[in-house]
Amino acid sequence: MSIEISGVNKTFGDFVALQDINLTVPTGGLTALLGPSGGGKTTLLRIIAGLESPDSGSVVIEGTDATKLPVQKRNVGFVFQHYAAFKHMTVVRNIAFGLEIRKRPPAEINQKVTELLELVHLTQFAHRLPAQLSGGQRQRMALARALAIEPSVLLLDEPFGALDAKVRKELRDWLRRLHDEMNVTTVFVTHDQEEALEVADSIVVVNEGRIEQIGSPDDLYDKPASDFVFGFLGPTTRLNGQLVRPHDIEVYRDPVPNAVAGWITKWTRIGYEVRLEVQLEGDPTNDIEPVSVFLTRTEAASLDLRDGDRVWLVAHAAVPVAAR
Amino acid sequence: MTRKSVTVAPVTIALRVFAIAYLFLLVAWPVALVVSNTFENGLTALEGVFGDPDLRSALRLTLTAAVVATVINTLFGVSISLLLVRTEFRGKRLLNALLDLPLSVSPIVVGLALVLVYGGRNGWAGPWLEDHGLQVIFATPGIILATAFVSLPLVIREVVPVLREIGIEQEQAAQSLGANGWQTFWLITLPAIKWAVVYGVVLTLARSVGEFGAVKVVSGNILGETRTATLAVEEKYLNFDPEAAYALSFLLGSVSVLSIVIVAVLRARSARH
Numbered sequence: 001m002s003i004e005i006s007g008v009n010k011t012f013g014d015f016v017a018l019q020d021i022n023l024t025v026p027t028g029g030l031t032a033l034l035g036p037s038g039g040g041k042t043t044l045l046r047i048i049a050g051l052e053s054p055d056s057g058s059v060v061i062e063g064t065d066a067t068k069l070p071v072q073k074r075n076v077g078f079v080f081q082h083y084a085a086f087k088h089m090t091v092v093r094n095i096a097f098g099l100e101i102r103k104r105p106p107a108e109i110n111q112k113v114t115e116l117l118e119l120v121h122l123t124q125f126a127h128r129l130p131a132q133l134s135g136g137q138r139q140r141m142a143l144a145r146a147l148a149i150e151p152s153v154l155l156l157d158e159p160f161g162a163l164d165a166k167v168r169k170e171l172r173d174w175l176r177r178l179h180d181e182m183n184v185t186t187v188f189v190t191h192d193q194e195e196a197l198e199v200a201d202s203i204v205v206v207n208e209g210r211i212e213q214i215g216s217p218d219d220l221y222d223k224p225a226s227d228f229v230f231g232f233l234g235p236t237t238r239l240n241g242q243l244v245r246p247h248d249i250e251v252y253r254d255p256v257p258n259a260v261a262g263w264i265t266k267w268t269r270i271g272y273e274v275r276l277e278v279q280l281e282g283d284p285t286n287d288i289e290p291v292s293v294f295l296t297r298t299e300a301a302s303l304d305l306r307d308g309d310r311v312w313l314v315a316h317a318a319v320p321v322a323a324r
Numbered sequence: 325m326t327r328k329s330v331t332v333a334p335v336t337i338a339l340r341v342f343a344i345a346y347l348f349l350l351v352a353w354p355v356a357l358v359v360s361n362t363f364e365n366g367l368t369a370l371e372g373v374f375g376d377p378d379l380r381s382a383l384r385l386t387l388t389a390a391v392v393a394t395v396i397n398t399l400f401g402v403s404i405s406l407l408l409v410r411t412e413f414r415g416k417r418l419l420n421a422l423l424d425l426p427l428s429v430s431p432i433v434v435g436l437a438l439v440l441v442y443g444g445r446n447g448w449a450g451p452w453l454e455d456h457g458l459q460v461i462f463a464t465p466g467i468i469l470a471t472a473f474v475s476l477p478l479v480i481r482e483v484v485p486v487l488r489e490i491g492i493e494q495e496q497a498a499q500s501l502g503a504n505g506w507q508t509f510w511l512i513t514l515p516a517i518k519w520a521v522v523y524g525v526v527l528t529l530a531r532s533v534g535e536f537g538a539v540k541v542v543s544g545n546i547l548g549e550t551r552t553a554t555l556a557v558e559e560k561y562l563n564f565d566p567e568a569a570y571a572l573s574f575l576l577g578s579v580s581v582l583s584i585v586i587v588a589v590l591r592a593r594s595a596r597h
Contacts, residue, residue: 051496071499078500084493088515097511098501142497149501 002027002153002185003048008057010043017043019209021057025153025187030179032200033189036232041189041206042157048187049155050074062152077146077184081158083138085130091117091141092126098149116144119178136167143175147182156188160195172199193233197221205229237292244315246275247294252312253303259312265290267307274300278313355577361566362574369571378548379556379572386553386576389464389539390532393472397528401479402521406513408480409487426476434473435541442466442542462544467552470538475531479524486520487513519594523587530583534576 003025010018018040025031033041046052048059050071058067066074086094095116099109117123120140130138139159146154159175160168176199179186190196196203197217205212205220205228213225224230230243237246240260252259266277274297277290291313295305305311362369373379407413408420426434442460443450453460460466494516498508514521536554543550551559553572561569 049500051500071496072502072504074500075502076500078497080493080497082493084497086494086498086512097498097503101502101507145497145501 002029002062003187004060005044005048006058006060008044008047008054008059010040010047010052010054016209018047018054021211023204023211023214025185026202027062027185028183029201030176030186030199031188032196032203033187033206034193034196034203034232035191035206035212037191039207040209041191041204044206045155045157045187045189048153049076049078051078075149075152077149077151077154079139079142079146079154079156079159081161083130083135083142083162085133085138085142087130090127090129091122091133094130094141095144095148097145102149112148116148119147120144134167135163136171139163139171143178147184151184154184154186156186158189158191161190168195175199197233205232207232235292235294238289239291239313239315242315245294246292248316249291249293250314250316251276251293251295251299251303251305252314253309255312256314259314261310261312262291264305264307264309264311267305269297272297274305276300276305276311278311280313358570358573358577361570365567369567370574372568373571373575376568378551379553379568381548382551382553382556383572383575385464385467385550386533389467389471389552390529392468393475393532394525394528396468396472397476398479398521398525400476401524401528402483402517405480405483405487405517406509409484410492423477423480426473431470431474431535431537431539432541435470435538438466438469438473438538438542442469461542462546462550464550466542467539467550470542471532471535474535474538475528478527478531479521482520482524482527483517486517490516519590522590526583526587526590530580533579 003023005021005023005025008018008021010016021044023044033044035041043052047054048061050066050069050073054067058065060066061074061076071078086097089097092113095113096109099112104112114123117126120143122137122140122144125133125137130141133141139162143156143159156175160171163171172195175188188199197220200217202214202216203220204214207228213220213229215223220229221233224233227243230236235246236243237249238244239249255261260280262278262280264276265279266275268275274295276293276295278293279290293313295303373383404419404423408416439447439461441448441450442453444454444459444461445451447461450460458465460469490513494512495508498512503511534554535552536558539552540555540558543552543555545551545555545559553576557569557572557576560566560572
């Protein structure tokens with residue numbers, strides 16, 4: 001096992017950032033630390049890197065107790081949200097930095113940097129300064145710089161958080177492919193559930209300084225361990241007092257068994273999707289909140305749904321939530 | 325290129341006239357008079373200054389004190405700036421306030437305070453130091469101390485905001501790539517604060533060259549030994565040798581003007597990068 005974290009606690013003054021964290025990250029995997037901001041996921045990543053030290057507990061990286069090792073000695077690659085590019089150095093010098101510190105022979109450094117430039121598609125920008133690169137290019141440079149030292153683990157702190165949506169999507173796919181090629185144990189922090197579900201092999205949901213659940217993207221989505229995980233991984237709504245996904249609700253124009261009746265109070269079309277708000281009649285649980293229902297445009301059109309229509313709702317694939 | 329005609333409000337015009345008149349009467353005209361008085365008889369006044377061994381030694385002493393004080397304040401200033409920005413400790417705000425003291429306290433008070441500590445006869449540490457062969461007051465070390473005191477915050481005030489602005493991530497990235505503290509400072513931090521340090525050095529040098537009050541108290545004003553250029557200006561002026569006083573003033577003023585020009589050029593250049 002590549003990273004073993006046991007009994008880690010961390011406080012900043014009165015604020016409890018992490019509470020009794022136990023986590024094992026498998027070698028060669030791509031793991032996401034997912035959670036809302038302020039939940040402790042970045043602190044956990046920084047503790048793995050050695051940029052923060054835990055108040056108690058231990059961090060073992062590839063069999064070596066790293067708890068007391070300074071960041072310089074841990075051989076981890078760290079990628080920052082805002083790139084942390086060395087502004088006064090060209091792309092080549094940035095990437096070569098770790099190797100030059102390690103006093104590798106110039107020929108070896110040259111070869112390695114050339115390879116990495118190709119890997120991150122920055123060969124033609126080799127002699128530019130970071131200020132002359134786009135955000136996406138800067139982050140690829142930062143990634144190459146971190147990979148140059150052949151780290152035992154690669155740690156990325158919200159690596160695509162500062163980029164616009166399109167570039168973020170591209171880099172996400174590219175990171176996945178890069179990881180499959182290089183096979184270096186990778187942990188990345190994100191607050192974007194879609195990013196975690198799409199890229200990671202396994203996801204660690206961190207909230208309020210604790211781990212809520214660890215599992216594969218499918219596990220988390222299909223068998224969420226708590227309402228929090230269920231809610232964090234996608235939109236939710238309440239039907240018959242049960243938490244369900246708005247797109248897991250079936251809509252009928254006529255009464256069917258186990259259905260609840262209501263009126264459409266809001267009808268919104270967003271691209272291919274139609275979002276309804278349905279106010280239930282004689283709501284048994286006396287919920288004031290209307291139920292959200294997401295349909296595809298085709299479904300909505302075939303039912304000919306309009307604002308103010310009367311409909312019957314059934315939750316069709318009730319997701320079992322373990323700990324209520 | 326077409327120029328748009330912009331109507332300027334009368335208030336704006338009045339403000340401009342006022343600002344220009346104020347600067348002219350307070351700064352430009354008096355300084356210009358020093359220059360014109362210096363060159364009234366061609367180069368004879370300047371030749372007179374450089375021909376007088378006492379004045380040469382005064383200029384040399386000023387230069388020595390200014391350079392040494394600047395070196396000390398640069399090393400100290402950069403270290404203190406790192407301490408203030410990169411670490412947390414008790415009494416940080418007190419230290420921060422204390423660092424502004426040299427700019428707000430009258431230099432003459434600084435001089436007296438130094439005499440109280442380092443004075444050879446009655447000072448707190450002076451007699452002990454003199455027993456061990458180091459005379460501070462009425463000697464070059466005292467002049468350097470006084471000069472360093474008055475110009476102490478200049479490097480710090482330039483470097484601190486830049487250190488804040490560049491943040492800590494580049495340094496942490498360097499450390500994660502294996503750089504130790506010294507390598508991180510030398511390869512990452514120093515290049516990033518380079519221009520701020522240069523401004524600080526230039527300002528410190530300009531301030532140090534012109535110091536008068538504190539130096540007057542601690543130097544003893546001994547001709548050819550502890551008389552600095554600013555003290556010599558006063559002496560020449562009081563002893564009816566205004567030509568030499570103007571020429572020395574011109575030299576001291578030139579250093580300041582040159583410093584301002586250097587800073588202006590450097591600022592423009594670093595703004596471009």
